[in-house]
Amino acid sequence: MALKLYNTLTRSKDVFVPIDDTNVRMYVCGPTVYDDAHIGNARPVIMFDLLFRLLRHTYGEGAVTYARNITDLDDKINKRAYERGITIKQLTEGTAARFHAAIDALGNLRPTVEPRATDHIEEMKALCEKLVAAGHAYVAEDHVLFSVPSMPSYGGLSKRPLDDMIAGARVDVAPYKRSEMDFVLWKPSVEAHEPGWPSPCGIAQPGRPGWHIECSAMSWKHLGEVFDIHGGGIDLVFPHHENEVAQTTCAFGTHVMANVWMHNGFLQVEGEKMSKSLGNFVTIQELLDGWQGKAWPGEVLRLTMMKTHYRQPIDWTVRAMEESWKTLQGWYRATETVEAGAPPAGLIEALSDDLNTPKAIAELHGLDKRGDLAGLKGALALMGFDAARAGELSAASDQEADMKDTDRIDDLIAARLAARKAKDFAESDRIRDELAAMGIALKDGKDPATGEPMTTWEVAR
Known part of the structure; x- marks a missing residue:
């Protein structure tokens, strides 16, 4: 079955045709490392890891490049480091290490490349120079700003009316802006705790990049001017991804930045929006260490996330995790002593239908019921579940049983x-x-x- 993916750009589910099937390229927006990742942050990590695995299965392991960035340059990072009295590098290195430990425990592969914003300042400055030279950006009061009116097709990804885009962008009112929708590509660093680099476009004051230009620079460096798939959470469609499209296409004169744009839906906890004020804000590590009376194994969290199709909202509940735990224990015990076979066609068909994980999980149940344990083990492996950990999962279950009834x-x-x-x-x-x-x-x-x-x-x- 041909791989079909829902494309936010076209608002349709289309057959995926890579630009080069020997070099399939995917970019996903990664974490801003100023605080530990919460369970909502795990959703795109797991979902795009599954797509990475499926692409490698389809085109070959060496034919897929998956870039997921780390944003280690951001005003929230600067503020947090200043408040804690530590360096920006101390904050970002520690947070990134904890992020990797948490998502590794969820069974995710490392991406092919994991670029950091601070390693791509020259590419960001080069994009600023290109955009100014092309008439799509301008310099004002030591800032470089993108001129939204210079791009008639702006808004093509989010397809939002202008008034909605103005509201959604939380527009900063600034006298140096030519249009209220114009956004920052580069800004001056004036406070002592703000990092700064020599500025582009003839600006004497040292400065730092805006958030949106970072992903345009990193994807360009590692995947090229146009690539196959760009992903992230639904909350990034506007303004972040819309502005990425504007920067990249106007800098290089291309019609698109990525051919396919994919976005996962929101997550809530026990029927409510996750927030610290409601007391239901939970990090990945807290779930792994112990939450609601249990330490939840990473593969339990992975299966729970996959029970809901990635584009649909997900309600994260204890009951769902408990069901996942029991299901995995049964599958692991059944396949513990068998050799893994090839992933069955039914599983590939389900995943090739826009990562239809509920259908894929139904196929896993069917394999178990039919006694095709080799196929089940192969299917589990493709989806990122390691049946060799059956003993660990059982041990965790025994330990959990001793905790709370x-x-x-x-x-x-x-x-x-x-x-x-x-x-x-x-x-x-x-x-x-x-x-x-x-x-x-x-x-x-x-x-x-x-x-x-x-x-x-x-x-x-």
């Missing part, structure tokens, strides 16, 4: 909710105290979908 906790919480609904507050308080004695902290709230009272829990720290 989640069924008992859920029953007590349900009884407490019933008592509160009946206004039996004495019983409600008694159950709360019983849970506290078990080392369980409760958080009361409302179900955002129904408005009904609900309670979540975690192991008391």
Whole structure:
């Protein structure tokens, strides 16, 4: 079956035809390393790792270049390092190391190349010079700004009305801008804690690049002026990816930057938007170390993420992780002593349909049910699951079983909710105290979908 991918640029699912099938090129926006990656950040990492694996299976391991950048130059980084009293490099190196450890535990391959923004300053300056020379950018008060009106097709990726783009871009009002939509390519570094380099375009004041120009420079350096696939989260479509398109196509006079643009959907936790104020913000490492009473193995998180198609919103729940754990244990135990076969055609067909992971998982269940254990093991391997870790997963399960009796906790919480609904507050308080004695902290709230009272829990720290 031909590989079909949904293209944000065309708003359609099209057959993927690489520019050169001996050199398939993919760029994905990676982390800004000022803070530890949360579970939402894991979604594009896992999804594009799966696509990387599928492309290598289809075209050959040596025929695919996957670039995922590290943004180690950003105003949030500067601010965080200054607040902590450490150097920018100390902050970014430590955060990047923790990012790699966390996503490695999820079963992801390392990309072919992992460019860092700070290693590509000269490419960023060269793009600024090209854009100014072509009339698509201008210098004002030590800034280099992209002139949005100079590009009639601006907005072609996000397809948003001008008013929406102005609002979505959180436009900075600045007297030196010719148009309110113009965005920064280069800016002066004036504060002591701001990093700076010799500026392009005849600017005497040292400066630093804007965020958008960084990805244009890194993709150009490693993949060329036009490449096959560009990916990232749906929140990056505008303004980041829209501005990347503008910079790259106007600098090189091309019609497109990438032929296919792919974006994964949002993630929420237990029915609510993830946020620190709601107390449901969770990092990848916290899940691996212990969350809601359990330390969750990386492959459990991987399978849980794949249960939902990458373009759909995903609701991250404890129940879904528990189901994934049980499923993986069954598959690993069944395949532990068999040799892996080739990934079955049914699996390849599912993944070739715009990475239809729910359908692929159904195929895995079918292989297990039919007793095709060699095919199951081969399919698991292609999707990034290592059946050789069956012993580790079982050991983690045994350890988890010794921690907290989640069924008992859920029953007590349900009884407490019933008592509160009946206004039996004495019983409600008694159950709360019983849970506290078990080392369980409760958080009361409302179900955002129904408005009904609900309670979540975690192991008391």
